[in-house]
Amino acid sequence: MTINPTEEVRSQVGGIASQAEPVVSLRGAAVRVGGRTLWSGADLTVGPGEFTAVLGPNGVGKSTMVKMLLGVLPPAAGEVTVLGAAPGVRNTAVGYLPQRRNFDASVRIRGIDVVRLGLDGDQWGIPVPGLAAFKRWRAARSGRPEADGWARVAEVIELVGASGYAHRPIGQCSGGEQQRLLIAQALVRRPSLLLLDEPLDSLDLPNQSAIAALLGRICHQEGVAVVMVAHDVNPILHHLDRVIYLAEGGAMAGAPSEVITSETLTRLYRTPVEVLRTSGGRLVVVGEPEAPARHSDRHSDRQADRQAAQGGGADS
Ligand SMILES: Nc1ncnc2c1ncn2[C@@H]1O[C@H](COP(=O)(O)OP(=O)(O)OP(=O)(O)O)[C@@H](O)[C@H]1O
Numbered sequence: 001m002t003i004n005p006t007e008e009v010r011s012q013v014g015g016i017a018s019q020a021e022p023v024v025s026l027r028g029a030a031v032r033v034g035g036r037t038l039w040s041g042a043d044l045t046v047g048p049g050e051f052t053a054v055l056g057p058n059g060v061g062k063s064t065m066v067k068m069l070l071g072v073l074p075p076a077a078g079e080v081t082v083l084g085a086a087p088g089v090r091n092t093a094v095g096y097l098p099q100r101r102n103f104d105a106s107v108r109i110r111g112i113d114v115v116r117l118g119l120d121g122d123q124w125g126i127p128v129p130g131l132a133a134f135k136r137w138r139a140a141r142s143g144r145p146e147a148d149g150w151a152r153v154a155e156v157i158e159l160v161g162a163s164g165y166a167h168r169p170i171g172q173c174s175g176g177e178q179q180r181l182l183i184a185q186a187l188v189r190r191p192s193l194l195l196l197d198e199p200l201d202s203l204d205l206p207n208q209s210a211i212a213a214l215l216g217r218i219c220h221q222e223g224v225a226v227v228m229v230a231h232d233v234n235p236i237l238h239h240l241d242r243v244i245y246l247a248e249g250g251a252m253a254g255a256p257s258e259v260i261t262s263e264t265l266t267r268l269y270r271t272p273v274e275v276l277r278t279s280g281g282r283l284v285v286v287g288e289p290e291a292p293a294r295h296s297d298r299h300s301d302r303q304a305d306r307q308a309a310q311g312g313g314a315d316s
Pocket residue numbers: 033034038056057058059060061062063064065
């Protein structure tokens with residue numbers, strides 16, 4: 001499918017959000033886990049086709065915000081709506097990409113089958129939000145779910161630029177290729193909102209840029225609102241419409257140029273952070289804790305833990 005910012009194409013991907021209604025709205029929202037308030041006072045409005053990053057230090061509660069938007073965890077205070085309803089109610093119109101999972105090289109399932117799981121199955125043990133309701137809706141609507149399903153899978157694979165390798169076993173695809181296929185999986189049900197938890201983690205810089213550009217196109221040309229957790233704002237900075245920085249006890253949201261300033265970030269991170277403007281006018285954040293190299297280490301540790309749990313050593 002050619003990417004074309006027409007209403008017709010928008011309707012092929014984006015779903016039920018009306019232009020007037022915010023896709024996500026937080027008013028004085030707070031979350032508590034284990035008896036502890038992670039953040040509070042969060043005000044955020046995300047409109048259709050807007051790209052928002054959720055940023056902040058490790059453990060501040062970024063993934064927890066995604067869980068709250070999915071309805072898994074209720075807000076401890078304030079008002080939160082997703083697609084005009086309480087979180088969780090409209091999950092059939094929400095695509096979700098959990099924190100990155102690597103497919104081992106021995107995994108034989110093809111990319112297209114992984115994408116198809118977004119319609120028919122679970123994402124490796126993680127329940128697809130609202131799947132049962134969606135299946136009922138789809139069967140009632142089409143009467144031919146199988147044929148409709150494969151046509152949609154092909155369409156969305158083309159959209160993310162994965163046609164060249166979608167028939168390969170996913171374990172033989174590169175990290176960037178796997179991520180495109182997983183984004184296709186999250187898009188296959190034509191969501192109005194895409195929630196992504198650190199989709200750039202463990203990717204090299206060219207792949208971070210390519211995936212960031214793909215998400216920018218999905219958002220701005222296809223009309224899907226994107227809310228994305230990120231550690232490093234730089235690869236996505238020039239695609240963003242809005243950011244929300246979470247900090248211990250607080251939160252600050254706004255346009256990137258308003259929020260991404262040396263003063264604000266230094267205050268939020270409680271460590272010196274400098275925001276520079278390049279000759280091309282782009283912002284670059286220097287000194288933001290948790291640089292990408294550190295994330296890779298973190299995920300390598302998880303891989304080693306998994307291998308150890310399976311009886312192999314980290315170096316086996
Ligand atoms: N069910 C739970 N019970 C108690 N504490 C929890 C629970 N779930 C998460 N936490 C804690 O809440 C905090 C926020 O976790 P969360 O994963 O949302 O942070 P994050 O900002 O996404 O972190 P990271 O950047 O490391 O991915 C962490 O300290 C975590 O240990």
